[in-house]
Amino acid sequence: MKHFIARPTKLALVCSTLLLSPTIFAGSLVGKVTGANQLKLYKGAKVTLVELSKSVVTDQTGEYRFDNLDAGEYTLVVDYLGAESQTFKVQIEQDGTIKQNLTMASSDTMEDVVVYAQRAGQAGALNMQKNADSIKSIVSADAIGQFPDQNVSEALQRLPGMFIERDQGEGRFVGIRGIDPNLNNVTINGLNVPSPESGVRSVALDVIPSQLVGSLEVSKSVTPDMDASAIGGSIEVKSLSGFDRAQQSISFSAQMAQNKLRDETSPKVAASYTDIFNDEFAIAGALSYSERQFGSDNIESNGGDELEQRHYSITRExxxxxxxxxxxxxxxNQYYLRTLYSAFSDDEYRLSNTFVFDDETEIERASKDRGETQEITSITAGAEHLIDSWKVEYQLGYSLASEENPNALYYTIKAEELAFSSDMQGAIPQIEQSSQVHDLSQYELDEVSNESEDSEDEESSLKLDLTKTLQLNGHEFEVKVGTQYRQREKQAVADIYIYSGGDVFDSFAAENYAVSNMDWSLGEFGPGLDKMALRQHFTDNRAALADSYQSSESKAESKGASYSINEDIFAAYAMTRFSIDKLSLVAGVRYEKTDFSTSGYKVDVVENEETDFEGTLNSVWQAERDYAKWLPSINVRYEFSPQVIARAAYTQTLARPKFEDVAAFQIIESTTEEDEGVFVTEREAEAxxxxxxxxxxxxxxxxxxYYPGNIGVLSAGYFYKDIENFIIVADVAGTADWQDYDEVFQPINGENATLSGFELAWVKSFDSGLLLAANATVSDSAATTFFDGELIKTQLPNQSDTTANFTLGYETDSLSMRLTSVYKSRNLEEIDDGMLRYEDAHTQFDFSGKYYVNQHTHIYFNAININDEPMYHYFDEKNRNAQYETYGRTFELGFSWTSF
Structure with missing residues (x-):
């Protein structure tokens, strides 16, 4: 903590010194670009000051600004996709700041932009993309509600090169160019938001109310003033400001949804409000609540001698x-405060049947009853000042993410030598079962566990940026320097109690807790176990279970899942930005230094017949290290014509390991048994x-x-990445640190990897109201890593070779329809027991339809996963199941009302 106090204090002194006695810069021109009715703000419009050949791009509020202007008359030209270029004259006085709003005249084309909500959202996003310094893809706030997406992460999947990772069929984590989401950077209003989940860095973007999103920006090439932890790219969520809308706005929406797999109905409501007071103070607020009742059917295998059926019933709020x-x-002078609070609860009841095909056949029927709650609180405060020729920006941020999973209850009943068989073939292996398999009187209670797990991720940050505009040989250029300090602490604590054997187990009659045969779409499941009855059984027998407590196993699981990690990250950068005629360049260097420490446990579970010892040995494990890197970058933009723009970039980026990979924990199982008069020790570990x-x-x-006019773009891109130190989980038994071990799974750094590919995109809006959008990213990766004592070549973990999107839309004054599809090719997940585990290709179709009752109200219908696409994983060959899970179709019916 002392480091965090020291550096920000110095930065605060710098800020306060620079802000003393500010003087207004002479000869400034500011204003907004608006529509004829003053209700539309033109975001991303290019405003050119002809006499000086200077151009700026309007921001989220539609504002532009020119400084350092001599007195006289100037000509301004506004260029905006979807509108004709328009020219304005403005007079600048000798000193002071002149406000000049630029009102775009109406035209047939512009009327289309205003009338068609779909086209209006696209126009703003394409204008911001066209005029950006780096390679970007953008989703505007208007466009988020135009697709059949359930949350912010699913809205991002429509962009070129984007894909999502799903949890129970819902999009949560976002990847770029086929790369693992943990290797990308996600910020909200410039603040890195921590993850409530214990093992990962990536943030589930479904926590953000879409009503408060101003835009979503994906930067595929970074600039020095951006966080460098962006191997794939950087996702910036910009929340809505009250100044982003020209007048007071209120919105409200409500819907009901039904999942066909479980035939459950779920509600959702959301509201937002923005307003401006005296042209000085603005407020924006949003609330959203949803409850979703659904489920999934699943079958998994280990690729050899074990099959598991799973039935999920889930309620998410x-x-x-x-x-x-x-x-x-x-x-x-501008000041801002951004706040975000999100609460996510996931109540899951899982029933499973595990069939073990061995010399002695065995069946385990189990239940999992847990209620998990995640919370994220984020507060960002900052300001921007113009002092003489300096722009001073500073930001203070604090975020806290937590996850609580109290008193999760697991019951396992077991039976042996019952008749069943399977050929283990196909995506959905079938199991032939005798009637005894479904008779719960054949089963005995084998194990009960009561588990509580908590994690917390806290981050504080301070950022300072200084920008100055200079003149050189008649050309204006910008110099920007800055620094950032981030302090992050991640903690995970587990408290696990495992019970087995004793009177409570002997007296348990499984048939008394049976429920009727479960409705399971993948085959024959048999009876389930009653959730409330099992919970009551545990409550009634908790004291008596003390005699059945498995001390060694419980302590090993608890200590092995408990650790803490601290990261202090200091960054500084310098960069320049300038334009000469048609050429624009942003170049500079960023320095990042990371101080890392972790604390956890080495747990050794020992069963030794030779010494007659059975127990758990625990020792504290602490480790620390630091590393630093200079990261240069250059982004070049060349405008061949107003319609044709070329870009090139060279950047260096990094990605820190996932918390679960780098945490200090070891669980070692050591068994010593006599074999033909000789004691033999076997050791296995996870670390x-x-x-x-x-x-x-x-x-x-x-x-x-290529921007052909009206609203549309045709683009093509090539990318190449040379990656050092990629990470993969491998069996490292027999290596220097793990001599005499039979099996050790541990994350290790690979030797090197490359990723290259092409990105193609086409978007076109027609005057008839038709919209076509298609994009595809085709990539190839090669990775060299150490496995089983030798170097092997694979592809990058979690990297998909192809991602693609297609949208067919049509919109009139009163009707809007959109059919969309997303595709993600297979990817390598991990090396599991000598087999390559793949996630299969995924193609999903969705539909959205809207009917506008009037200018303020519309009714909508969404159909999600029309083709009932499952999630499928396999080992080595496609007919060798690892996991098959289906979610069913979801239908949504709702209405939305806005005042603007």
Whole structure:
């Protein structure tokens, strides 16, 4: 903590010194670009000051600004996709700041932009993309509600090169160019938001109320003033400001959804409000609540001698709230406060049947009853000042993410030598079962466990940026320097009690807790176990279970899942931005230093017949290290014409290991038994690796974009990444640290990896109201890693060769329809017991239809996963099941009302 106090204090002194006695810069021109009715703000419009050949791009509020102007008359030209270029004259006085709003005249084309909500959202996003300094893809706030997406992460999957990882069929984590989501950077209003889940860095973007999103920006090439932890790219969620809308706005929506697999109905409501007071103070707020009752059917195998059937019943609740405040007392000073609160609860009841095909056949029927709650609180405060020729920006951020999973209850009953068989073939292996398999009187209670797990991820940050505009040989260029400090602490604590054997187990009659045969779509499941009856049984017998407590196993599981990690990250950068005629360039270097420490346990579970010892040995394991890196980057933009733009970029980025990979924990199982008069010891282990190096990547990008007029773009790009130190989980038994071990699974750094590919995109809106959008990213990766004592070549873990999207839309004054599809090719997950485990290709179709009752109200219908696409994983060959899970179709019916 002392480091966190020291550095921010110095930065605060710098800020306060620079802000003393601010003077207004002479000859400034500011204003907004608006529609004829003053209700539409033109975001991403290019405003050119002809006499000086200077151009700026309007921000989220539609504002532009020129400084350092001599007195005189100037000509401004506004270019905006979907509108004709328009020219304005403005007079600048000798000093002071002149406000000049630019009102775009109406035209047939512009009327289309205003009338068609679909096209309006696209126009703003494409204009911001076209005029960006780096390679970006953007989703505007208007466009988020135009697709049949359930949350923010699913809205991002429509962009070129994007894909999502799903949890129980819902999109949660977002990846870029086929790369693992943990290797990308996600910020909300410039703040890295921690993850409530114990093992990962990636943040599930379904926690953000979409009503408060101003835009979603995906940067595939970074600039030095951005966080460098972006191997695939950086996702910036910009929340809505009250100044982003030209007038007071209120919105409300409500819907009911039905999942066909479980035939459950679920509600969702959301509301937002924005307003501006005296042109100085603005407020934006949003609330959302949803409850989703659904389930999934699943069958898994180990690829050899074990099959498991799973039946899930799930209730998920989400509550999101956000309030954003902005204060702009004059043209040269802005202050803001951004807040976000999200609560996510996941109540899951899972029934499973595990069939073991061995010399002695065995069946385990089990239940899992747990209620998990995740919370995220994020607060960001900052300001921007113009002082003479300096722009000073500073931001203070605090985030806290937590996950609680109290008193999860697991019951396992077991039977042996009952008749069943399977050929283990196909995506959905079938099991032939005798009638005795479904007779719960044949089963005995084998194990009960009561588990509580908590994790907490806390981050504080401070950022300072200084920008100055200079003149050189008649050309204006910008110099920007800055620094950032982030302090992050991740903790995971587990408290696990495992019970087996004793009077309570002997007296348990499984048939008394049976429920009727379960409705399971993948075959024959048999009877289930009653959730409430099992919970009551545990409550009634908790004291008596003390005699059945398995001390060694319980302590091993508890200590092995408990650890803490601290990261202090200091960054500083310098960069320049300038334009000469048609050429624009952003170049600079960023320095990042990471101080890392972790604390956990080495747990040795010992069964030794030779010494007659059975127990658990625990010792504290602490490790620390630091590393630093200089990361140069350059982004070049060349405008062949107003319609044709080429871009090139070279950047260096990094990615820190996942917390579960780098945490200090070891669980070692050591068994010593007599074999023909000789005592033989077998050791197996699972361990984290605090010595893991971060990923480093050299990234090269080339792209060309063609904007044919109206609202549309045709683009093509090539990318190449040379990645050092990629991480994979492997069996490292027999290596230097693990001599005389039979099996040890541990994350290790691979030797090197490369990723290259092409990205193609086409978007076109027609005057008839028809919309076509298609994009595809085709990539190839090669990775060299150490496994089983030798180097092997694979592809990058969790990297998909092809991702693609297609949208067919049609919209009139009163009707909007959209059919969409997303495709993600197979990817390598891990090496599991000598087999390659793959996630199979995934194709999903969705539909959205809207009917506009009037200008303010519309009714909508969404159909999600129309083709009932499952999730499928397999070992080596496609007919060798690892996991098959189906979720069913979901239908949503709702209405939305807005005041604007």
């Amino acid at each position: 989400r509550f999101g709230a956000a309030v954003n405040l902005d204060y702009r007392p004059d043209f040269n 984290g690796n605090p010595e893991l190096k971060p990923y480093f990547s050299d990234n090269f990008d080339l792209s060309i974009e």
